[in-house]
Amino acid sequence: MSPSRSSNALASDNSVVSLNQKYGQASTDLFQVRKRSGEVTTFDAERIRVAISKAFLAVEFPENSNAIIPERIHQIADQLTAQVLSVFFSRMPTGGTLDIEQIQDQVELALMRDGHQLIARAYVLYREAHALARQASKETQDQNEPEPAFEVQGENGQNWAIDRQSLIELIKPLAIGLEAVDLKEYTALIFDSLYQGIAQAELESSLLITASSLIEKEPEYDALAARLLLSQIRQRVAGTLQLTAIDADALATVKASLAIGIENKLINPQLAEFDLAKIAEAINFEADKQFSYLGLQTIFDRYLLHVNDQRIETPQLFFMRVAMGLALNEADKETRAIEFYQLLSSFDYMASTPTLFNSGTLRSQLSSCYLTTIPDHLDGIFDALKDNALLSKWAGGLGNDWTPVRALGAHIKGTNGKSQGVVPFLKVANDTAVAVNQGGKRKGAVCAYLEVWHLDIEEFLELRKNTGDDRRRTHDMNTACWVPDLFMQRLEAGQSWTLFSPDEAIDLHDLYGKAFEKRYLELEKLAEAGELRQSRQIAAKDLWRKMLGMLFETGHPWITFKDPCNLRSPQQHTGVVHSSNLCTEITLNTSDTETAVCNLGSVNLPAHLKANGDLDLEKLQRTITTAVRMLDNVVDINYYPTEKAKTSNMQHRPVGMGMMGFQDALYKKSLSxxxxxxxxxxDQSMEVISYFALSASSDLAKERGVYSSYQGSLWSKGILPIDSINLLENARQPGQLQMNLTQQMDWPALREKIAEQGMRNSNLLAIAPTATISNIVGVSQSIEPSYSNLYVKSNLSGEFTVVNPWLVKALKAEGLWDEVMVNDLKYFDGSVAQIERIPAAIRAQFATAFELDSESMIVAASRRQKWIDQAQSLNLYMGQPSGQKLDEMYRSAWRQGLKTTYYLRSLGATSTEKSTVQQGSLSSVAPVAQPAICSIDNPDCEACQ
Structure with a gap:
């Protein structure tokens, strides 16, 4: 392309239509520009085009400022200016005042969007250089002027003054070791926002907000924000407890915290009977410094006990209170409490949210999950709804098996009428969950399960739709299909599927495997002979298509598999698994008379890796041995809202140990x-967790006795989870089960140990979502891949910028972490896939969930499942979903022996705002559409973890 306009004619001339005319002078007149001096002037779009052209000139002709600019640059400048203007027109259609920084922010983004990364970088550096020059000029002027000081109104009524230097001195102790924190830049941002008479609370808020706003630029500001918040927490708790400092006298602190808690009927008085001197000596207040800002804010908002909204414990007092509550029945309760405390405060393991909420309190409801079966009569149905309300009140997540309830149109013998089916009762259950929140701390939540042979299954699939009769919709309830192997086999063979009403086919509810198939075929013959009042035949593929269609459209119902859950259950001799729980990781027997209960906790996997990336087996064994003891203690200490829950839990003593931080462990091992x-x-990480958990439970059985229903269990027959795979394989047709069977640990020796000592717990392993407790610990959720490398997380504690520290570390090592990179991450919604200057190996390692092949997640889950006696909360991600991909994905999950799946995640329209890191409404990281775990504290799964 031939050059045309010269560099000294950057302004529009007769050969170029004025940009103000091109985009409408009337439109641009709606805007004004606020300069850095505060002066407001008219908006001129031509200035944007000039600036862009100059940026290209500076990069492409660095040695010749008088070079003739090619026409293509003018055309690019026109196009990019149009992009910038379109942003302002769309966001402020009625006009307004724009800061000069906002305009420059959008110029940067326009350059990056169009692939001009070098130009964008030069533009950023140009802005930074001018910013430094302005700051230097300001400092020169400031040297000749007296330093201003601002009066701060203290909360205790005493005012005090602060100037720039004293502000730096105030923050400096908290920034020790944070080399990347620029105290000068940070305090300058704060100081510029101060005013005379500012309240202490507002100053503290400014300190936190400013630090958190810089996290996306430098992750070490997260640590600074956490330390600032910790300082504020300690000051306030000390004031509430009437102490000079929290860590000045640990014994006095412990006594004061317990005394006020007991006085206000928040803490169990038995905690005061401990040897408090020994307890206080063990508290490590310095451990608070390992919290992230999000983790500490979460602890403060939701877990620390308070009186009249004044916290009476710090995080370490909180962990010790939880530990003491779990050690109440121990013979040497102080030693055990300290052991439990050290495990929690180290973040090597974390108990579930209900345990953290309530341990050591007067009403110690510590269990996470409750599973019930709903009977087919009014008394039973409404008793079950009452149980739902009571269980939800004390922070339990619910899984309801609704399969026994007769279908729409079924005969009612007592009234000689026709049933309205299961859907109206599900509507009541939905509204009950909304009405009865969890102790005023979070919304109640429930998941309804229905077997796919139920005559109401098609209407059940539509419960979460936003269209149709709202009286037959449950917008707040989770739903899941309970799928027998026979349905999947019919699907594979392209055959039909028959639907029945439970009042005529209720025995199917308690059958699985070959017995289910035999009875199902008998019922089909009865239906063909016209001997059943109600039945309907449908192509299996049509029902499957509708299941997957609704799953994609509404996120429900989840797909869970009945036969793997039952055929591999250690407790086959005592009943049937009729459903999973709220988060699909618990698979325990339920009945009209038995409510299954599970107590959860999770191992922090990356904390158990050595420097070379190998598993630290000795540390894992110590952690798991202590954790299993804590979980077993929950069974005896727990407050049970219903008698059916107590009976079940005391008889079987199931627990669910899982893991969190799997993605962080991959980063630590440099694996994609x-x-x-x-x-x-x-495979290997789950194997060792399983091995040590089973071993610890067996040792507890030797110390405390086996659980009541041990005899007849798979454990008692020497059949461990790895062995139960054979039971599933024998029940399926050849080639329908594809599970890896390799093993590394000494399983024969463990079988002998269990044969001699028995087991303390009927079930031991389940991987829960861990959304909230992983926030506390500061690791990735559960077994989830990374959702994004830069986003804002929204929950009940507020909005928090999350930047992947592992990625930042990798990019810093390559010299690639700068403001342009931050902007790139924002523009690409936290993805590195399209940022070509990042090496391919790093891009592969830090691929986000929607960029992964779902098969890799299914394979990893299958390798774990062989060691797990229950199940795992497995979200599946699909960036570009299609019917064929969904079909292949869920069939693969079934073939590879998974017991359950959880949410299907597809890529939505909501994404990170395309803007830079500069402050302002047009220049912030916007919240990303987070995975909605359990529909409780979206995006947190609060029922289980």
């Missing part, structure tokens, strides 16, 4: 999800 070593690591 598509690396074959990832599946091997998933």
């Amino acid at each position: 999800w598509d690396d074959p070593k990832t599946a091997i690591f998933a």
